[in-house]
Amino acid sequence: MMGRLSVAATALFIAVSAPGAHSAERVFPDIAETAKADPQTVDFFRAYFTAKSQHDVNATMSFFSPQLLTYTDAILGWPLNDFNALKAVFAQYMPKWGKGKSYPFRIIGGPDSAVVAFIDTPELFGGEIRLLGAVDFKDGKIIRWADYWDSTGFPADVYNAVRTPSDKFPTEFREKEISGNAAARIIDVATDVQKALTSSDGADIGKHLSADVIYEDFALRTQLLGKDATTRYLQRIQSEAPFAKGSQLMHIVGGEKGGGFEWRSADGKIRGITALELDDQGLVSRITTTYDGRLISAPTHRELVRLSAEE
Template identity: 40%
Template structure:
């Protein structure tokens, strides 16, 4: 399908979406982003500092693994988004190559016009006090992950806590894919909006931006994915720093230290959606300080996200797994929790 056909199709399907708009949107600060921005591959403290409080954004943002430039971009974007300025946001998408996809709903929006029309239709309906705010930023102005919270009423009767995977080209947003847990949003709310599985995109448009992440995080992502694919928890644990944190947002689990992380990844390898044969890296974003990788799997949960924070030696200090918990039953989630019990 050519770009014109893709855009037209996305616009015509937009009406079916009803209450769900772009979760992550885009970057509304292209003026802050020079074309050809370089990777932040130095290993010192993140340029963005530890936290950032931005006028117009009510949350305190963790920028400890983001560059100053990335922190400015996302702060400006979410300030603009919370102001419901759809024209302001739309101008910062690439008109030549912009794609937004929601990995949980299965909704693709191909091209600048489709994304603009989506914002234009839904932003005026948002509650006056509704906000969308960044919580944590990982990466640089080439590619990054941003965790954010949408308050109740923006995308339905529940709040949404999501992570957006973002690629930039020539100072503009080129690809944005959102990941979040449908159970937190509410199963009934999700079912009302989600496409049938056989209508989900088969192309997640990573080829339109290429693999431009830092070689450091690409290497760590591939090594971790290979260990998880082989079901070798101890091998995976060797990639973590001594005080590392492993957290699975969907399973509501937090595990501390390589020994416990390795034990859990071994004992739970038969139930975790991101371990075993058929799992692979789809796309990597970020800098030597942090970012993450989208993963694909052959099981009941076909896609998800691992975000990674790295230390100066390239070891993982924090991993956060984000995937759709509605694709597994309650017993599977309880089994994951039981496998985390130490004896």
């Protein structure tokens, strides 16, 4: 798998960057944090986002398996459940993107599955979006991709017009159709962390964290620094956070250095993802979670933000 992914990524990067086809200059800011990623997976995503940012439909689709299970926007409820459906969407929208770019700012895991954090500039879909994607590979190609992002800063009129109605919103994103793609280490850590988050008091969460862990919630725009502060915060929000008490583990992706898990809230209304980066001892050095903050009531949103401050 690793060799095939590396060869595919290298060949495709050369193809999309070759003189005569596209400019060899980098087409997006090279800001991605990649310390917790497999180098071949980094090459793959750089090549993929180069093709996407150049609005090249065929080059972009060359990174996807013909047996694609799904490319799902988990926030809008858009499951594109085969190769041709995804290609049709790219063919429809890419010519309208103008100077729009899509590029990674953090890559975690690999080589068989990964979390990629990336930015879609406003030209693509009407507003700047910062996403976490859970990605599975098979035979060097993308077989499943699920995107998660917070819509609270996205134009409300666009969101309301394109989001799948609640009564028709999908509850699963074909995660049951792929297994064995995550490394044993991240499976163990993700399972333990998710279990600790769902327990009655969150007492066990601290034992999984490094002393200098960074915790960030994209939906709440909050950040905590250090094991003690993060542990206390996660214990305080047990009864309020959608990823905490009663939530369900849906899917795990990643490698030896990190990855993440997709989850569903106890009431089934919110889907989200929590990315985990691991240190050399297997402790969590960074937690990044995101979900659609619009689905949380205003009082709950304010309370979760308030609880991020020590009193």
